[in-house]
Amino acid sequence: MVAGVRVTHNTHPRITTVTCSQDGNHIMLVEGIKSRPIYHPLEPKPGSRHLFVADAEGAQAILELASKTPEGFWDKARILFIPSSSAGKGYEDRLQELINFPLYVGPTIAAAIPRLTKELADAHMGTQIYMAGTEGLIGQAMMVALEAGVDQGSIQREHRGSEARRVQCVHCKGITEDVTTQPVKCSHCGLMLLVRDHYSRRIGAFQGVCIDAEQPGTAPEPEEAFL
């Protein structure tokens, strides 16, 4: 497996999106879809400020980073944290212990986005941005950061916790959050959607395409695929 590359294996034979081929001494996993985001463990970088955005188990990535950071690093850090669910419980005190600045705790990702937008609007060059947690959080935080003029390659992103996906129905354009099954019923128009690896940075979501368009009603039973 290629280091740091996350590959999704779908159980349904019709919807396998990953192929393997032999390349010299190691197996190369070839993904057909290049837009699938790639995540790496967070690393400390030099900067005048360090801005963290995390949800749920993303807190664990920040706590693990603390063992690698140089002197004075956390004095310049701010953390926006969204516990989200039971998965994010119990981290708030430990995160607050790292930093001097008050920890921001958001009830939902949507509630935290205006705060992130404001932090970025006030930020200067030299600010390092770190994101950790679910793909839904990372995708939506990335949309805000790109809008603020930050190059995507300069933002560190580490996926932690649930594999649940944020999915856009390509037919009605509605977004369904926290998708764990394959296929999934669009929460807006009700079509059964095949969740693809095709990812939109602009809307921070995977694309969902009607799976039984030719013969409506023949969609396979949803199976848990993104846990």
Add this chain to the structure above:
Amino acid sequence: MITKSADKTPKIDVEVTHIQQVSDIIKRFTFTPIDGAPLPVFGGGAHIVVEMLDGEILRRNPYSLVSKPGSTDNYQISVRRDDVGRGGSLYMHNTLNVGDRLRVSHPVNLFHIDRRARKHLLIAGGIGITPFLAMMAELEDESANFELHLSARTDGAFLDELRGLYGSKGSFYRDDHNEVIPLNEILTGQPLGTHVYVCGPNGMLEWILRTAEAAGWPSQNVHYERFLAPPTGLPYEVNLATSAITVKVGGHQSMLEAIEAAGVDAPYLCRGGACGQCETRVVSYDGELLHNDHFLTDEEHASGTKIMPCVSRFQGRELVLER
């Protein structure tokens, strides 16, 4: 007229229609197309390669275009006289006259404006101002947010013109007054989404790149253009395996120039070790490859399998290239 051109890069025949003395060591040349057809459009940061037949030597030197982007009736370049260089700038300054004819390449841009930037920070040293003259004209036209910091020897070239054109957007530092660019303050005070563009002598460039990295500037936001004239050295020979000939490279000649002089068509764009276009495979060598480019990685340099003949040299018994 120049007829010795071996390569197939598109060229334009031009006449020198104006020469302006900008300072004691800088001249601005205006080239107008002989056939009167509109010139190819270029963007800020682009350069052309100027072919000069200097006696028996065919020189091809890249110069940034300093005229206004979008103008198609003439091209302008500014050339600093280098009394100890290889002779191209001396030819331009001392031999070229209004009415002379030359051949220039189509424009190539390896140093363009990044349109995603929220703000553009331009830092130049001396004649490194040239790519920014066209860039600033373009940014000003677009009402883009930018600022210039120019460090120069004295109060000479371009300063009056720049003060008039850009007023408070420009900050100027004179070496003869011991004024130094307050780099740390400038870099740390920029809003998120700023891109920096640097052009100047190597020491200045290294200083800015190092300082920006330490200040937490991501590499994606840092753009630079190095001036690298082909370094001189000892003469040597190179065997071109595909062409089945041996070429002598003179001490003041680059390997690329020697290959071209032998009538072999070799690709190139920047002629300064930056773009990678002239990359050539090394078949074998017995000696030392003197890499001077900043295109190949350290690993590629160490591998001994590739060389950039526009700026790199060789010292030793035998070098065989796939060309």
